[in-house]
Amino acid sequence: MAAERGYPVIPLTRAKLPALRSPHRGHPEVPPCHGGCGRLGHGVHDAGTDPFTIRRMFAAAPWATGYGIACGLPPHHLIGLDLDTKNGADGLTALLFLAEAHDFPVPPTIMVRTPSGGRHVWFTGPPSPPVPNSVGRLAPGIDVRGAGGYLVGPGSLTTHGRYVLAPNAPARPAPAPSALLTLLTDPLLAPLTPTRRASPQHTGAGYEPPPGVPPQPxxxxxxxxxxxxxxxxxxxxxxxxxxxxxxxxxxxxxxxxxxxxxxxxxxxxxxxxxxxxxxxxxxxxxx
Structure with missing residues (x-):
């Protein structure tokens, strides 16, 4: 089980959403409650590895068909790269290009195959600085799951199918290459991404890179x-x-x-x- 290996988990629905509704639904707290009230339903903030907490969450959500693994939390400080293949994007090729352009290896690590044909690539990171979540910032077809985000765990059943651990995966995720970490954490560093647009389903309009982002060399x-x-x-x-x-x-x-x-x-x-x-x-x- 993922939690036994130190990965904090939460129950998910077939739609890949947290299975438990917020206890503050209709009465939001200011500032937002991240679980300090002691009740369940705070999404990724409920994630844990304690067997009692996990049993409590899944007992409260018997309709859950999968689980999410929280990123950015100890002991692994997981970083997930969601490599998509939709809307003309090719996340795997984009990752290989970044590795070539920035001269870092893509080490053997845990990969999870998604029902749509994409892949989730797992890395471990340092406790700080936190890796932010992003959609298409690194490159079209690459979404990043970092602090405050989660990955759908292997074995989870969703509306579109099951997430499956890729064969011959190592037992533990590899540390993220330092050059990749720099791209993920430095907002002023221009990743080598196409200047035209990011994934349209997330932006809804033409993508314009931050000022100073050059064309790909x-x-x-x-x-x-x-x-x-x-x-x-x-x-x-x-x-x-x-x-x-x-x-x-x-x-x-x-x-x-x-x-x-x-x-x-x-x-x-x-x-x-x-x-x-x-x-x-x-x-x-x-x-």
Missing amino acids: AAALVRFVRSSPVGQRNARLFWAACRAYEDGLGPELAARLTEAACHTGLPEHEARATIASASRRHHEQPC
């Missing part, structure tokens, strides 16, 4: 393609070409991206076709 995109392993060559090239066209660098970088793809063993005609596809996709709708 051409050299980082070229390196990302040049380091593609077999099986990811076309996918990485298409993703990088989309990012280049979003930054207005598509025509300028086409030859360099083609050369980088050929370096990996991709035939030149196939590389050119992939870049042309990214160009058409960009003009029809943003990648």
Whole structure:
């Protein structure tokens, strides 16, 4: 059980929401109560590892079909990266690009497969500074679960299916690479994200990066393609070409991206076709 391994949990509904309603519903307290009243129903603030508390929560919510794991709490100070695959986003490719651009490894760690085909990647972090929650700030397709957030635990059953632990997962999550921690915690540091927009279902409008966020460096995109392993060559090239066209660098970088793809063993005609596809996709709708 997750709680036995030190992960604070709460019961969740099929909609992935906390299963217990707030005891202050209709009568909100000012400042908001985070559980000091002693009653249940404070969402992630109720999360714990104590067996009695857990039994009490689940007994009060027999309709719960899953559980959430609170992030940012001791002893693990869990950080979750929710890698999405919806609305044209590719969270896994975006994470690999960030790792390439900022020169940090993505270590073997716990991964949970989501019903939609995405993945939750677990890391541990230091007690401080706290990692904030965010949607699409790091890159389109990457949502961050930090202090005050939670991840749906493996084995949970939701409306869209069950969350499943990826095979061959290590017993414990790996520590987050220091360069990744810096991206997650420094609000003034510009992550290498597309400047056009974030995930539309969360923003509802065109995404504008914070002042000073530069376009993705051409050299980082070229390196990302040049380091593609077999099986990811076309996918990485298409993703990088989309990012280049979003930054207005598509025509300028086409030859360099083609050369980088050929370096990996991709035939030149196939590389050119992939870049042309990214160009058409960009003009029809943003990648």
